[in-house]
Amino acid sequence: MDRNEILQYSQTVCDGLRDDDDGLRRELLAHAGNRWSLGVIHTLGVYGRLRHAEIGRRMHGVTQRMLTRTLRQLERDGLVFRHDFEEVPPRVEYELSDTGMELLVRMVPLWTWIVENADRFRQAREVFDRQHADTNA
């Protein structure tokens, strides 16, 4: 994929995002970029069907509230299926949909690259912050 291909793609995408789709774009990326969304998608991708609490146990730090909210959003976008067995006590299982799986596929290269280049960013920031500190001093 050379530079021109990239730009053409990029052009198409950004043209397709005019006005109306802006909300969609933001919302979608918001979900993908949410505090917990990626973790949930990943967890469900790896383990398949899981119950609410099981997901929570596999992601440290998430509260019940945020987990529920995240799952609702993902479900609303059709990325996750919710199977309610309507039993007592409640039993609900979550599962990544095909759409969710496709999203995961598209996300992974990006995340991989970010992680692999973590140091680059850290260094860039250090340099920037140092220079900025000098300016202020």
Add this chain to the structure above:
Amino acid sequence: MDRNEILQYSQTVCDGLRDDDDGLRRELLAHAGNRWSLGVIHTLGVYGRLRHAEIGRRMHGVTQRMLTRTLRQLERDGLVFRHDFEEVPPRVEYELSDTGMELLVRMVPLWTWIVENADRFRQAREVFDRQHADTNA
């Protein structure tokens, strides 16, 4: 790329994101997912070097403040170079760095997919919202 490959990748990525990198991950995606970041990256990718106001003109709706802020963040992460000519009146040009270009490459497939599947999401949401409305009624 089959399901297992995806999951392995995904596993690696998410393992690499434990604790410390969480901030990094969020910040980076925050930049990539910001209201204006992608637009700026794309614009600079397509047009090359541009002045502050030129970028603004090519992106409708962005305010001076947000454009400046976005550019600062991108610059801090090393995604964008800032060339200050130190003239009067001021003349500053912005340019996508190689790192920024690489990010653009990784983002494009994701965006393309989102845009191509916009309808899918819209429909999923409509269904969800309708069902939820019924529940409340």
Add this chain to the structure above:
DNA sequence: CAGTATCCTTGCGGATACTG
């Protein structure tokens, strides 16, 4: 022209307590 300063609204994310 590029950028800062100020003020404001909104929604995310978290803590805690409660319910069917």
Add this chain to the structure above:
DNA sequence: CAGTATCCGCAAGGATACTG
């Protein structure tokens, strides 16, 4: 167990006016 209700702090994003 799964989920809701309530309250809170914080930062993003925006509108507006000003400056070197």
